[in-house]
Structure formats: C-alpha cells, structure tokens
Amino acid sequence: MTELSDELLVAYVDGQLARKQSSAVEKVLEHDDVIARRVAALKDAHRRLEAAFEAILAGEEADAAAQPLPRAPGLFIARDALIKGGVAAAGIVVALVLILAGYGWPLAAPEFASDASGPADPEHVGSLKRNWQEEVARAQALLSRASLELGRDSQGNRELIGFHLGQAIGAALTPPDLAPQGLRFARAQLLSFGGEPLAQLLYLGTSGAPVALYAKKGEASAAPQFKRYGGIAGVAWSRDSVAYLLAGERDEASLLLLAEAIRSGQEIGDAAAAPDGSPPAPRPSPARP
Amino acid sequence: MQAEDFYDSIRVGLISMLPRLKRFADLLAGGRSAGAALLGRSLQRMLAEEHRYQRGTALDRWAFAEIYRLWLDELRDHADPIRQPKIDDASFARLFRSENGEAVDAFTIGFLRSLPPQQRLTLLLVCGERFDHIDAGGVLDVTAETVGARLVRIVASLADGLSARAGESATIETLYREETAA
Structure with a gap:
C-alpha cells in the first residue's frame, strides 16, 4: 500500500496541486483501493461542506429577493431610525441595505439578489477566479466582423489605419508615435463594446507586456484619471467626444507620462490636420522577414 | 475617479x-x-x-x-x-435552509456547529467562497499554511466521522445465497 498523507489528499481534492502532482496521485488511486476510498471519503466531506454553504447562501438570496429594495435616488434614512428598526427578522435584508444608504448617498440599482459573486463595483477585483473559458468568452464578445477588416498589410500604414478607425468611431485616430517613449506601434484592430465600435491600438516596448490605447465615442471632455484594474493599470480621459483608455501593466507615473505624450500629440495633430477627410493613399507594407 | x-x-x-x-x-x-x-x-x-x-x-x-x-x-x-453564551442548536440549524428542497444532512450541520468560529470561517472561505489559502489567510489574519493545516484537519475529521457513521449503520449481507435443501 502506498502512504499518502491527508495533507496531500486534501490538497488534491481541493484542486490545489500542480497538474503533475495530481496525475501522480491519480496513478496511485488506480492501483490502491485504500487510498481511493480515502479520497472518496474526503471528496464526500468536501461536497457536503460545499452543499451546506450553498444552502445558507440560497436562503440569504431568497430573503434578498423577497424584500423589495429601496431604489429612490437620494434616499436618506436617519442613522438612529436605522439602528431602531435594524434587525427585525422579516426586514433584515432591507435593514442592512438601509444601513448602507443611511449616510444619505443615493443607491444605484444594486441587483444584489441576482449574482452574489459578480462584482457590481467597478473598483472591485474579486477573489473568485474565472476559468479560462469564461475569460476567453468575455474577450470574444469584443470581436465583430469589423475586427478582421484591418488586414496585416494595412498595419504598416498608420495614416490608413487612422482613417479606418476614425471612420468607425467618428473622429480622426492616427496611431500616436510613442517611439520617443520606447514603444513601437505593433497593430490596430476594431473591436465592439455594447454594439459600438471600439478601437484598439497596440504598442510594444523592448520588454514587458503590450500597452494598449482604446478609443470609442464618449463624453465631450474629461481630464485623465488613473485607475487600477487588478494587475492592469489604466488612464482614462475624453477629448472631442472620444473616450480614451490607455492600459498596460505599468506603474501610475509611467502610464500618466505616456497618456500626456499622447494628449500632447493629439493637440499638435489637431492644429495640423487637413479638413478634407479624404483617405490617405495606401503605401507598400514593409518587407517581412 | x-x-x-x-x-x-x-x-x-x-x-x-x-x-x-x-x-x-x-x-x-x-x-x-x-x-x-x-x-x-x-x-x-x-x-x-x-x-x-x-x-x-x-x-x-x-x-x-x-x-x-x-x-x-x-x-x-x-x-x-x-x-x-454557546450557539443555540436550533438557531444554527435554521441557517441551512435549502430552497431547492435538497436538505443538508444533520451530521454535517452538527459537525459545523461543533467547530470553533475561526475554523468554520476557514472552511467557508475555501470551500464556499473558493478563496485561495493566501486570501483566506488575509481575511482571518493567519498564514496560508495555517489555513491549509486547518483545512486538512477539519475535512479529514469530517471524512472520518462520516466513515465511522457509515460503519455503524452497515448491515452484514450474505454474499452467497445458501442453497436450500431440495
């Protein structure tokens, strides 16, 4: 009989082992009935615990769904009133929501009964890991037929790219030259978000992950603001009814400098732009090795 | 923002x-x-x-x-x-209301009730919330190793309890039908 510790087997049941380690355990399971029975018992225990926790959550969600949430904007409840009425059994959920509203801030539509795991907070970076299929499906949703219209041959002509992207989002969008900042323009494509075109311009430095500039129709103008999305940092701004997002795995100072360089270039470009809106002549693409 | x-x-x-x-x-x-x-x-x-x-x-x-x-x-x-005051058994059992009719077994409920709160939360964060050990340890202000050790101890203990219970309720079956005399 092979000796495998409960530590190893629980880690196996919990999916905490590396693939090679899991395969090694599985090979043992095929030949050792005692270990196989132990793993089955641990799996059963694990499953019962998961079911127990699911049952509690189901009860809480049912309570939440049964209690209509106050949605009036600007709802203000005095703090004392909240404490007095707080935890009556039938109104527990409402009471808790009111506590959150008790300082006089408006409540945005919370939909908190639908998907407890989903982050309604744009700042929120959840601990729950999505699997690769979910991540890929979300990325797939950004693709449209137009994504493939900018062929590889066009990628060497920044003016032609700018014209195509500009036609889609309604404003000139020549890929900014970020060579002085150590970034080479790599390629561009047209994505789709919420049925609206979303331009993506990709840049690559000598090392590290790509930096992307996104542009879509947006607000008239807004100053650059830095925000972190998990491991990805972003600087967002709007200008001439186009919303921009510069994103990459960079620190705040570096990304803000890049954004400033792009914005400065846009101002210079505006001053020199020809107003006829005609497409630039195609030029031969650079020879590929 | x-x-x-x-x-x-x-x-x-x-x-x-x-x-x-x-x-x-x-x-x-x-x-x-x-x-x-x-x-x-x-x-x-x-x-x-x-x-x-x-x-x-x-x-x-x-x-x-x-x-x-x-x-x-x-x-x-x-x-x-x-x-x-200790946890009231009935109040604790009422936590496990299953809306789809699938009842949580009393043994598991009793087992969870018997655990210290810190250990219950370790289980909840890893098995219920699917946090990794580092995140779960961050919530409970303990190391990831402590989370792992707690998890092994608790899950193994529940598995042992379930196996023992199954052993108690097992009945002896005749493997071979006795030939009846003609």
Missing part, C-alpha cells in the same frame, strides 16, 4: 455582496439574528472607516476581514469571553 464616486462604488459593491456577507456573519455568530446584528454593526463601521479601504484591494476580502475584525474586537472587549 473622484473620491466621492469611489466611495459610492464601495457602497454599491457592498450591497451587491450582502448575501455573501450575511452568510459569513451568520456562520461567525452562529445564527441568523446574531449574524444580522453583527453585519449591521460591521457595515456601520465599514462606512465610517471606508477611507481605510485601499484601491485595488478585493472588496469582498476587505469586507470579510472587517466583519471578522469587529467580531474579534468585541470578543476581546467582553468582560468574560469564556462565559459567552
């Missing part, structure tokens, strides 16, 4: 997580009423101290840690923490 929008987004995020936060507080306090009261106090403290929330931190991890921190503070402030 302006500071006010940022804090508004915390509030919206907390609302979206209320059922999960309530489950966490219920299991910590040992019942729905006690859990609601604990969560109410925790939310008030979170809102009063929301400036301590750091951008980029997972909101659920921060909120769970705040609830746990308040519970621990109140335990430490208690004049005689050893004589705190």
